[in-house]
Amino acid sequence: MRIRQLQYFLVVAEEQSFTRAAARVHIRQSPLSRAIKELEDELGVQLFVRDKGRIRLTWPGEVFRDDARRLLSFLNSVRARTKAAKYGFRGHLRIALTDGLAQPRMTELLAKCREEEPLTDVRVFEMTVGEMVQALKFDQIDAGFTVHAGYQIEILIKDQVWTDRLVFAVPTRHPLLARDKLSLEEAVQHPLIICHPERCEGGYDVIHRLFRNEGLEPVVAQYVSGHELMMMFVAAGYGIGLALESQVALYCHPSVIIRSIQKEIAEAPTFLIRSNRTASPELERFLLRAKKIGGTTK
Template sequence: MEIRHLRYFIAVAEELHFARAAQRLHIEQSPLSRAIKHLEHRLGVQLFERTTRTTRLTWAGQIFLDEARHVLFTLQQAIASAKAAAKGYRGKLRIALSDDIDPVRLSVLLAQCREEEPDVEIRLFEVPLAQQLVGLRYGLYDAGFTQTLDEPDGIVSQVVWSDSLVVAVPARHPLLAHTDIPIEEVLRYPLIQCHPQSCEGSHRQIQHYLRTLRAAPVIAEQVATFDLMMVFVAAGFGIGLANESHTNTCRHLDVVTRPLSGNRLAVETRLLRLDAEPSAPLRRFIDRIGSLQLGSAMRN
């Protein structure tokens, strides 16, 4: 079995269409079909159910897909580690990022790591939360940042910082009559939300907050980024609810932010890692997060 067979299989499994997979791989469809048949023959199992109209993974194919991704990711990690060693690095940390993590805090943290331990390479991986959890359990990541409220089995969840939930409104909007805006007033207008797949953790926290208020907001748009949220708000499509750190980094001339009054929400960012003794580089990384949090509190 060759590595290219795994790449071919993953492409077909993700596209579920041989022609699209061939186009994605920049090869002809015939050699792709032959490679998949050869792979099935070598494994002795059927990976796909094919008809003239559809292509579907078998149960064996679904299991093999997870393992094939793991193998390719491990290979990529090995290649990256070899290149890093050639550049003089003596250690590495693999950090997964799920949700839209505060870029200001993250850049300050990475700068401190680079200054204090220049021989430790830090690799960042932007992945969905489900993939982060799988990667942590497989040992593909050393730790990960997320805004989920869940505490999965075997995973240590540590709150590292929090942000106030703020309201983003168009300039000259009636809500700006309030210095602190009541959530009841916000919910009179359509909301612009970040898409639950793009910002799963923060979306869950905001939805939980709204459910505690027994609120059923009208959703005008769901967007993939906070930058796009600000565009829709500026255009008057609705009101945005977002972390204060996101509104600070995605400023728009025609958008004004205000804090909520009364029962406010602090959106938490957590660090996840396996429930085991962390490596020395990871322990120092966690300690730096703690000092960063303290420094932020002192500045505020």
């Protein structure tokens, strides 16, 4: 079994077409089909059902897809760690960022890591919450940040590292700017721009819980995958944004005014999620630094 066979298999599984997969990996269709057939012969199973030009994974193919992803991720990690060792790094951390998080605290945390532990190679990956959970299950990352409070999975450990305030982002010349603070009841009378339920699942969870607890149903003008895009739509007058204060501060816009929420609302926590396997010393120190920066530990 060769690495290239696994790579070809995953592309075909994703494209569900030998023609599209061949174009994507820049080879002719016949050697691609032959590589998949050789892989099936070696495994002794049929990986794909071929029917009238369409293909789909068999059940053994779905099982093999998950393991193939895990194997290739492990090999990529081996390569990265070996190259890092070449440049003198002694430790290695793979950290996921979800929900479009780019908070100033994150910058401070990564800077502290470089300052206090320069021989630990810290690699950061952007993912959705669902991708992060799968990556933790398959040991593709060591930990990940999210504001999603709903994940309670037995194999995962969730530590709160800091909290943030929710605020409104309002376009200039909007009638609600007559108030210095806005109520949720007022806000739902206007179109809202909020996080996408899949691409920014944690942010959506925070906002959905907020309105659900108040018995309110917002009118959504636009779903967005991040705070920068949200500020663009707000500035263009498409609606009111609702987001984390630290995030909208990063993308300040002259046509957008920030307003606090009138009612005392619990702050949104940010969590560091990791598997329940024994953490490496590097990860333990990383978690401790995050809590110190967030003020959740001494």
